[in-house]
Amino acid sequence: MVLALERRASSLRGRYKMKATLVGPYPRIGSECGDKLRKELNRSYEGADNAELVQSLMKDLTREVVKEMVSAGVDLPNCGLISVHDELTWPLEYADGVEFGGMKKIFHTNTHFREAIVNDKIRRKESLLGDLFGTALEVHPTVKVEFPGPYTMAKHSVLGKDSPYRSLEELAEAYAKLFREELSELKGVSLVQFNEPSIIALGTRSENRSMVPELYRKMLNGLNLPIALWTFYGKYSRELVDMLLSLPVDVIGFDFVWDPNIDDLLSKTSHGKGIGIGLIDSGDRGYVQFEALDQILDRLAKLKGYVDLDKSFLSSNATLEHLPRDYARRKAALIGEATRRINQ
DSSP, rough: HHHHHHHHHOSTOOOOOOEBBBOOOOOOHHHHHHHHHHHHHHHHHTOOHHHHHHHHHHHHHHHHHHHHHHHHOOSSSOOOOTSSSSTTTTTHHHHHHEEEEEEETTOOOOEEEEEEOOOOOOOOEEETSSHHHHHHHHHHHHOOOEEOOHHHHHHTEETTTTOOOHHHHHHHHHHHHHHHHHHHTTOSSEEEEEEGGGGTTTTOOOGGGGGGHHHHHHHHHOOOOOOEEOOOOOOOOOHHHHHHHHHHEEEEETTTTTOHHHHHHHHTOOOEEEEEEEEOOOOOOOOOOOOOHHHHHHHHHHHTTSSSSSGGGGEESOOOOTTOOHHHHHHHHHHHHHHHHHHO
16 A cells, blocks of 8 residues: 555645645445445345445445546545545544444534444554555545544544543544554655544534644654644634644645634734635535535635635535535536636
């Protein structure tokens, strides 16, 4: 895998012009391949498991959705995250010390995650990337690595009675060490993105988020990789924006849909980071709207005075996973076209 990354993926550093990207898993169903995969997964849940066929279909669907994203104008896709069971705790499938409990609702959405129950020391069993990242690189030479962040994973875990960890802080640090081990083996990746919705998501308790700067400092210290941290599903204060922009990462993703006033907050800051401009509504609030291209371009033009668009990304505010596939395709195409226009 490392050789494949070095051979096929190149760093975004040194390149210019705003890039188009997406956040989180891409919808699986809505194509012949995706529908076949859903049927086989249902059969496996009923005990008629054909693991070889499921894996083959996952690879085929990964190729399909990465091609779809790239055809829509997405410069930096993820691998589609076709195999993940949920967007918040899936890396723990590759770790010892954890078992999965019941399904819980992801914030305000109609999607769910498996609550991670930590009963022992967290140890990495194998690469957290899985097989499908390499499959995605067969289709497109630049694919970002995307994980839920250690803070958000800890907030969606519980400590079992035999857990060696006694607090949220200790568990988040254990997850950060898990990721650090993975990052230390990565070479030549285009971007590593950590999604941290628990920093701002509506209804989350904020008293622990002061740990985030030190958590990321320890996790990333001495590593030479382009890193992004994405936030979504909530609103920002001036103090929170300052904290996020102080983190030792290259790009900070903001939710421009949930917080239309983030433009004003960013205009009052001084920083050299790229900004993840989550301007396209993912439909996470239960309804879908399709933005007008001219309105997106006007909003981006206003950001030029205080956001370095050459270092930045236009994206959906959050995952498109819960949208019908054709809707996700239209959203991706809007992101791609707006990026192309603003770069002219």
